[in-house]
Amino acid sequence: MKRRTFLTFCSSTGLAPVIGSWAASPNETPNIASVGVGGKGWVDSNGAAKFANMRAFCDVNQGRTKRQGGFLLAANQWPKANRYADWREMLEKEGDALDGITVTTPDHMHAPITMTALKLGIACYTQKPLTRTIHESRAITAAAKEAGVATQMGNQHHNGRTYRTLVKLIRDGVVGKIREVHCWSNRPVWPQGIARPEGSMPVPETLDWDLWLGGAPDRPYHEAYQPFNWRGWFDFGAGALGDMGAHIIDPPVWALALGAPRTVAYEGPTPMPETFPTTERIRYGFSGTKYTAGDRLELTWHDGDKRPDLVANGLPAEFKLAAGGSLYIGETGTIVAGHGSNSLPEIFRDGRAEAIKLAVVEGVNHYQQWIDAIRGEGETTSHFGYAGPLTETVLLGTVVCRFPGITLEWNPEAMKFDNSPEATALVKQPYREGWEVEGLV
Template identity: 25%
Template sequence: MPKSEKLNRREFISSAATIAASISIVPSSVIAGTGHIPPSDQLTVANVGCGTQGLREMSSLLTNPKIRVVAVCDVNKFSTDYIDWSPYGIRNDIRKTIGDDSWWEGKPGIPGGRDIGQEYVEKYYAKNKASGKYKSCVSYEDYRELFAKEKGIDAVKIMTPDHTHAPIALAAMDAKMHVVTHKPIANRLLEGRKVIQKAKDSGLVSHLLAWSDRPEYRQIKAWMDAGLIGELQEIHNWSYRPVWQQWTKIPTEAQPIPEGFNWQLWLSSVPDMPYHKNYTHNVFRGWYEFGGGSVADMGHYSLFPLFETLGIDRSPVSARAFGTTTREEINQVYQWVKNDVAFPASCLIKWKFPEQESLPGFDLFWYDGGMKPFACEELEEDGNDTPEEGLLIVGSKGKILGGFRGENPVLLPESKMMKGRDSERINSREVDRKTDQWVEAMLEGKQTPGSFTRAQCITDTINLGAIALRAGKKVDFDSNLVKITNDEAANQFLTREYRKGWEI
């Protein structure tokens, strides 16, 4: 293949003096099919994880002229058995991005795997080349091999199951690569702490994709700072999720490992166990071993930017949780099923937070699976009920209600408290949110507002909630000692049993 297609940002910078001596304008032949931005101004990215979400977000990487996707990685070579929210969503996204309405025509199922990821990248870049050909996206099964062999990568985007986020992030930073990851940073509290500390020590740029700029939260803070609801007492946040199937027992039947799927690599740090389709391909999140439940899936989106806006950076001192119970018929008798392997179908979690720099101590409540708080008096006064999803800020003198991520916030009761405040209303549908600030930050070597270094409180909070669910009792947490102080047995949930050679 032409050497120009192999030119990467690091090579470009290191040889800049030599190039400058011979040419004054970067020729289009060295631009890797992504417009006319020279490699020195591009971020070379390896995308690790080519399942549904990895492919869904690929378009934003490919269409950003400041990014050049140079590698993909996935333990699955290729299959069409992925589960998604739409039968044609992934297919249609790829068609639109590569400009080919016939792509995947007449083929069954929902595609995914590293072969699809590589094809996606190369088809997109090929359409912008005069030759109509592009074959410079490398593909790997094992991210460790990728990081060892490919030296020209600036950043790694992690789009894999929750339990693999920490080992991949740590390996990427060991290889001096910047890291952007889907939530959570880790699905174990101690792993999260280690990744965050590595980000601090390395000085590399990191970004948790759940962060977003939310003007709604700034409006909420302005109302709080003005004393309109008094002192903060409680925060309530609720989601209708999970939308995936939940299980209560480890599968007992044996299933053959699909061809082209590296089950041992998928397990990563988790000790060996038999393969089952109920673990993989977008249904991993409900298992304690592999996922973080609905609170990790959605709570990061709503709570991380809220914590940042309100100045909440001191981790909770305790957590208590309840989940739905399950019964099954055994020998003509219904018996309670002890579920210690997966998140419940619905749950309620309460965290107690200490005093913050500018806030008093408060309680945070999470509800999911159809659970939500009853309508408060102020809502009933206006003839309204609690919405399906939402955020409620409770103060000593008043309340603020918004959508799940604080969308369209109002003071309650709205009929009285929002009179004359039309200029303060925010129509969240009109808010322009930047989702790729991490690109500019990494090119400039600056931390983002969603940096791992700012995410310890939210990471502790989410994982402590899971610990409370698994412990089945209130757990007291010492953030400095990183220890459950009232139940020694619960400390096992701070970490995991590691497969030999995969220890973190």
């Protein structure tokens, strides 16, 4: 019985599908497909294909790209792989043979593609942020649990030595319990805080603009959106916070075992109708945990030209912050860690660096961990059961940046803001007609 037929049978009879029956055995090479093979998609498809067989790939731009990789290079790299422009056609034709899929598209298409793959019992490696809306994160988290397949969000630094060592330091209480956290990024490095461009431009011959738009509202093509600047637009991306928050907010959420925020507030420029702000400060209020110094913890996100105060947070005035990172104010000192895997956390007490030999926790390959999990060898660490709630936390900030001057009160159980129907309206958003996916509408 084919996978699609089997899943339909299970749905009609109420039986739970045993998805694992399609998992590759430890002695087999899993078959994977990639949606998006340019830019970061080139990195993800190659990263996964080192440990798997690339059976098919898909990209809405079938010509050359200004960024690395792309359809033509993918065709040369994997000449035996089947090629598509439309991910729906690819999953329809290839789904029965696939063990896994990488999803590396603009944010607005993460959830529709991932949900469709999960419904087919296909393991998913989906780029960060996992989804564009809070409702999508909640739905994908539930669908992954029901499907029982290997999942991994593409926040690869979760498995790097910097973050793994940082989490150990915090949980070992090297600076005592944590009182406050700051995270920051130099993003955006693309236009934000701008208005919609007037008019339109000719669609590049090799780009299928309708497929690129997918579930987003229809609008004419313009280079202001594609191939990279989509991140700054509400309809397509999640701004600087969505791009980097899934990386940089990951270690405090992980190390401190934080649940859903209860409050969130924005400081920054007056919002524009369609794009994220040029700079922002987002204050999250969490309930305390056994790793925090009180019954409440504030985590502040800074991007654009905003940064945490050095001296006030236990660092020397001359200290140079990395382009992105996080710092943790504890009872007995401060830990600061740059974003990425090329550095290790530093410890400061009374404004002075402390020479300490760190117990480094070495990293593991994020892609290999996912492929191994497909084969039944271990589990992933940024599976959707973890990455979904993390993404939800990040996306609360992409909502509140449209409501300056108010502290939004988040009710995670009801999935609404108790004090703002207008903000709640952004938790779940519609899809363009013909692009609705079961499980998301």
